[in-house]
Each structure stands twice: as structure tokens, then as C-alpha cells.
Amino acid sequence: MTSTVARPLVGWYVHHHGAGHRTRFSAVRPHLDADVVVFSSLSAPVDLPADTTWIELERDDAPTTGSDGVVRHPADASPTVGGLLHWAPVGHPGHTSRLGRIAREIAGAAADGRPFDAMVVDVSVEVTLFVRLLGVEVVVVSQPGDRTDEPHRLAYDAASRVIAPWPAGTHDSSALDRVAEKVRWVGGISRQDGRRVPVPTPTVVPGNVLFVGGAGGSDHDDLAAAVARADRATPGTSWSALGLDTWVDDPWAAMTAAEVVVTWAGQNTVADLAALGARAVVVPQTRPFEEQLTTARALDRAGLAVVASSWPEDDEWPALIERARGLRPDWSAWQVEGAAARAAAVVAEVAVPTAGAGAAS
Structure with missing residues (x-):
């Protein structure tokens, strides 16, 4: 009888906030030779890869109405456990259901003789700790910003590996230095890595300014009107916009035609700028732990983009666009090339199947 090693x-x-976590999964998944079970409150992408199962979880952030007719908000139900965690609201059926579903899947796989070999968590302190308590090794995807709080420390301590999806040395790494032996700096992960600019070239249209929004929300009350005013304030340019009224799954063609891209400082967007080699004006948005502000500062220090701390006044746009036009950014510093494959290799490093588990003898 010969024992074989199963496929991991x-x-x-x-995580369900915005579209970035799902986009990152879609970038890394093709490089990972494994069967993958995804847990998310988001719906599955239309191009879900083979050997991938997507389990849609209940939301844990929606108000609930009790039998007494009172509407209760999870933010009022001690979600931080006195600062120990980020989000574990008491008595919320969605929260209980999602963790229960994860536990059932993990326990069921083990009972069938093919246990989970690893869990990638992008991102949740609670899921990280819960899965590790169930006996599964965890690969945590880190986020930029100040992550020195106690919940993040717990998650990094519990993880077997921590993926930092940006280049080493560009961001403040104080939160990761204490677990440096676990951290793998893989560079900016973009689904556009290796994608060619459409032919014929050049495709850039002089004066073409493209605004690219995100699904995570913005600090501006009337963004469409603000973009329209910026267009009027910059003679000689023609502005277009993605992500205002409708979501565009693939902005690549529009980005390649833009002389200047105006966008937020989300990780996926910045990595896409790097993959394109774009000239950009970056406006960081308010996010927990100063995530986008931290990334924007890194871009500013490296001279990779023109950074505005908040949405500019109308009369500030001409100078900002002119500065962006004059950039010659060396985006290779963001290390996008091969980053998704490097992230997959970190997962594979942890997800080593037990000999004979789930394999025929």
C-alpha cells in the first residue's frame, strides 16, 4: 500500500468591504495549485476558477429587528469585547451564522479525511483566531496603516505567515517588525500584472483625464459634481469617470487611454497604476487605521504619484494635472511583476497536505 500526498x-x-479583497483573491488564485474553498459575504466573481468553491456567508453588520419590534445595531452590541477584538457583536444572528458555517465546513472536511491544510484570511482578526482555534494554520493578509492595536497583534501572533502586499521598506512596518520572521513582502498585487497595453500604440490620448472610483466609498458628498467641476476647471483636458454611478469590472482599456489617472489610494488601484506605469493624482480616502493615507504617503515619498491630502478645490486642479503630466514614475519600485505568484507561494509554503489524507491508496 503506497501513501500519496493529496492536493492541498x-x-x-x-472580507466584504469594497471590492479589493475579492479582486486580490482573483489575482492570486490562478497561481495557487490547490483546491480552494472561499468564505465571503460577497457574491462569487463571474469568472470563478476551476477547483474553487464559493460559500456566501450572512452579513454580520446589518441591523436586526427583535420580536419586540426594536431595531438593534450590531455596533451597539459590544462588538470589540472591550478592545480585545474588532467585530464580534453579541446576539447578532449573522455573526453567529457565518462563524458556524466556517466551523461546519472545516469539521466536515476533517471528518471526510481531507482536512483543510491552511486558511488565507483577507482580512479579519476574528476569523483568524477562530480558524486557528479549530486547528487550521492561517496565512493573514496584512493591510497598510497603524496596525499596532491589540487585536492586530493577536492576529499576527496566531498566523503562521503574514503576507504584506506592498514592497518592503515603503511603509511603516512597526506592526510587523515584532513578527518579522513570519512576514513575506510580496509587492503590490495587481490582476493586471503581465497584461499588455492594447495595440496600436501609443494609446494615450493627450488631455484625457480618467477618474477611477472604488467600491469602498468616498469622503466626498457629491463626487459626480466634483469631477464635473474639475473637468471645467482644467482647460485642454477631457475628463471621464469610472465607478461613480456604475461599477466597471475591468477598467484597463480606459486606464491605458488616459494621460492622467485620478483615483484613491486603495491597494489594488495603486498596484494597477504600477502595472500600467501610469501618471496619477492620488487622493487618499478615510479608512480604518489610516490605511489609504499611509499608502499615499509612501507614494509621495517615492515620487510615484502626485498626492492631494483631500479632494482639491476647483482652482487647484490645473496645477495638479500639470504636475502629474510631468511625472516620470519608476513604478518598478512597487514590485508588481510576479507579486501575485509570490503571494501564492507563501500560501503553498504553509498548505502542505498530510501524506495520504484524501488520497487513494
Whole structure:
């Protein structure tokens, strides 16, 4: 009787805020030779890869109405456990259901003789700790910003590996230095890595300014009107916009035609700028732990983009666009090339199947 090593079974938790976590999964998944089970409150992408199962979880952030007719908000239900965690609201059925579903899947796989070999968590302190308590090794995807709080420390301590999806040395790494032996700096992960600019070239249209929004929300009350005013304030340019009224799954063609891209400082967007080699004006948005502000500062220090701390006044736009036009950014510093494959290699490093588990003898 010969024992063989099974194909790895990997879980993957995709956070539901914005679209960035799902986009990152879609970039890394093709490089991972494993069967993957995704857990997320988001719906599955239309191009879900083979050997991938997507389990849609209940939301844990929606108000609930009790039998007494009172509407209760999870933010009022001690979600931080006195600062120990980020989000574990008491008595919320969605929160209980989602953790229960994850536990059932992990326990069921183990009972069937093919246990999960690892779980990628992008991102959740609670899921990280819960899955590790269930006996599964965890690969945590880190985020920029100040992550020195106690919940993040717990998650990094519990993880077997921590993926930092930006280049080493560009961001403040104080939160990761204490677990440096676990951290793998893989560079900016972009689904556009290796994608060619359409032919014929050049495709850039002089004066073409493209605004690219995100699904995570913005600080501006009337963004469409603000973009329209910026267009009027910059003679000789023609502005277009993506992500205002409708979501565009693939902005690549529009980005390649833009002389200047105006956008937020989200990780996926910045990595896409790097993959394109774009000239950009970056406006960081308010996010927990100063995530986008931290990334914007890194871009500013490296001279990779023109950074505005908040949405500029109308009369500030001409100078900002002119500065962006004059940039010659060396985006290779963001290390996008091969980053998704490097992230997959970190997962594979942890997800080593037990000999004979789930394999025929």
C-alpha cells in the first residue's frame, strides 16, 4: 500500500468591504495549485476558477429587528469585547451564522479525511483566531496603516505567515517588525500584472483625464459634481469617470487611454497604476487605521504619484494635472511583476497536505 500526498485544500476568507479583497483573491488564485474553498459575504466573481468553491456567508453588520419590534445595531452590541477584538457583536444572528458555517465546513472536511491544510484570511482578526482555534494554520493578509492595536497583534501572533502586499521598506512596518520572521513582502498585487497595453500604440490620448472610483466609498458628498467641476476647471483636458454611478469590472482599456489617472489610494488601484506605469493624482480616502493615507504617503515619498491630502478645490486642479503630466514614475519600485505568484507561494509554503489524507491508496 503506497501513501500519496493529496492536493492541498485551502480555505480563503474574503472580507466584504469594497471590492479589493475579492479582486486580490482573483489575482492570486490562478497561481495557487490547490483546491480552494472561499468564505465571503460577497457574491462569487463571474469568472470563478476551476477547483474553487464559493460559500456566501450572512452579513454580520446589518441591523436586526427583535420580536419586540426594536431595531438593534450590531455596533451597539459590544462588538470589540472591550478592545480585545474588532467585530464580534453579541446576539447578532449573522455573526453567529457565518462563524458556524466556517466551523461546519472545516469539521466536515476533517471528518471526510481531507482536512483543510491552511486558511488565507483577507482580512479579519476574528476569523483568524477562530480558524486557528479549530486547528487550521492561517496565512493573514496584512493591510497598510497603524496596525499596532491589540487585536492586530493577536492576529499576527496566531498566523503562521503574514503576507504584506506592498514592497518592503515603503511603509511603516512597526506592526510587523515584532513578527518579522513570519512576514513575506510580496509587492503590490495587481490582476493586471503581465497584461499588455492594447495595440496600436501609443494609446494615450493627450488631455484625457480618467477618474477611477472604488467600491469602498468616498469622503466626498457629491463626487459626480466634483469631477464635473474639475473637468471645467482644467482647460485642454477631457475628463471621464469610472465607478461613480456604475461599477466597471475591468477598467484597463480606459486606464491605458488616459494621460492622467485620478483615483484613491486603495491597494489594488495603486498596484494597477504600477502595472500600467501610469501618471496619477492620488487622493487618499478615510479608512480604518489610516490605511489609504499611509499608502499615499509612501507614494509621495517615492515620487510615484502626485498626492492631494483631500479632494482639491476647483482652482487647484490645473496645477495638479500639470504636475502629474510631468511625472516620470519608476513604478518598478512597487514590485508588481510576479507579486501575485509570490503571494501564492507563501500560501503553498504553509498548505502542505498530510501524506495520504484524501488520497487513494
